[in-house]
Amino acid sequence: MKQPLVDHVATIPALQEHPASPSAPRRMTLNMGPQHPSTHGVLRIVIELEGETIRSAAPDIGFLHTGIEKQCEFTNWAQTVTLTDRVDYLSNLANNLVYALTVEKLLQLEIPPKAQWMRVMLAEIDRLNSHLVWLGTHALDIGAMSMFFYCFREREEVLRLKEMFSGQRMMTSYIRPGGLALEPPRGWDKMVGKFIRQFPGRVDEYESLLDNNPIWKIRTQNVGFISIEDMLDLGVTGPMVRAAGIPLDVRKTEPYSSYEKFDFKVATRTENDVYARYRVRLDEMRESAKIIEQAIAGMPEGAWQANAPGVVLPDREKMKTQMEALIYHFKIVTEGYRVPAGEVFVAVESPRGEIAYYIVSDGTQKPYRLHMRTPSFGNLQALPTLLKDLLIADSIAALGSMDFVLGDTDR
């Protein structure tokens, strides 16, 4: 039996409260998206306007839904890594990392320190990538076009680093259960070090380009306020919350992958507006650069993969000379490894907020259920509250300050 097709958003109660009396101001419904450039992906927002003020906004998501959670139930544990890349195109390594940590918790694998430090470094490189794209596109939305070119200049270098490690610019699949996918290339420390030494100067450059611009300040300061209570009630995480003065950061509260050994501050501001969110992300880029420098300087020696022959693919050289290695290789590639039955929930701090995977295993070669708690989905829920009573011209700035990725929202 087919349901009658009604407009997805028109059924939302907030939009049905049209003014009853004729003297009440007239409201206009405006459809924004799903192909609007400032929505950063395919997001549709139905906005109700009173003059130029937004009285209600109803986001309509799901245009990018690809059923990744369902696909994960049909791929084995090793293959699933490549699906986690595709959840969020700006923070692939954070998604790889949280998947690897979850599976390792089920397998109770011990990860060698070098792999842990490399993971921290790569996660921070990923954060730079994400924040650079955010800053460039957000400034472009507001009208500061040249910022886009400055940010993408550095982003190109970040992508080259990712390519140097994994062979891929975006879909890296570099962090895998058991360690890393490949041995870090020779001279990686020099390449990363060269980039990271000049990077804080580049951040200062962005800061002076934007902060000396009165238009930027007028467009961002005192715009897009949302109360702390609302944010926590609606499940907002990441730089949005930190810009309101709450030092909520999984890297500090529940350190994973040796984050506790690094010296860094959680960037916070108290203004809780679009400008504060921009400053928080700038400060986070500086902190990330510090973490990467510490990781290069103190990188432990030793193995970059766990000693788990049934899980980690054997070395190519050993595979060609040793019988056992060949058998393990064959077994991992053909039937996959088994993961003990159980359920775990692991959260990490992605550039957008808290990303958490909940995996249920039934002891077979495939995940029984993999739920992704993605930061964009949680944050986007606050959009109606954020946009309420805002001028329509400010909505672009407020929307951009949330920094969501629609692939991450819809999965």
Place this chain on the structure above:
Amino acid sequence: MSNPLINTLIHPAILETTEPFGETTLIADAAQIVDLCRYLKSEKFNRLCSITAVDWNPKEPRFEVVYHLQALDPTPTTVIPVIRRLRVKIRVSGTNPEVDSVTGVWRGADWYERETFDMFGIGFRNHPNLIRILMPLDWEGYPLRKDFPTHGYKYSYKGEEAK
């Protein structure tokens, strides 16, 4: 080794407490879930992290609805032993699955419950706007149920018969 703090949580809805992989899990009575969530919110677990479900087809009760809660506390875990995260599970029957909505406790439960409804067909009583969120509104079936096929359903590729 179980965390001693687990025994400080006392509520009639809690049927069982376990700690698989060091993660505190409460198995609760589905009928009292709203009351339990109110209690847990007052007991420092003030943030709702996510709501999802697991389909154990063909076992009965078929579904498990899983709530992940977090205690927002800026002190680092190493200083005092605290339960930072809590998992609450309720079991729901496969025939006409329905539970009470917790949107009255956390407004953020809204989209997670819509997603669970969309993917598993579990109804949430007293939800303000329980419609599909990710799938098209006229979609038939619930994609994350174990009896929903990955392809061949209704639509087919060239040279393949629709099932």
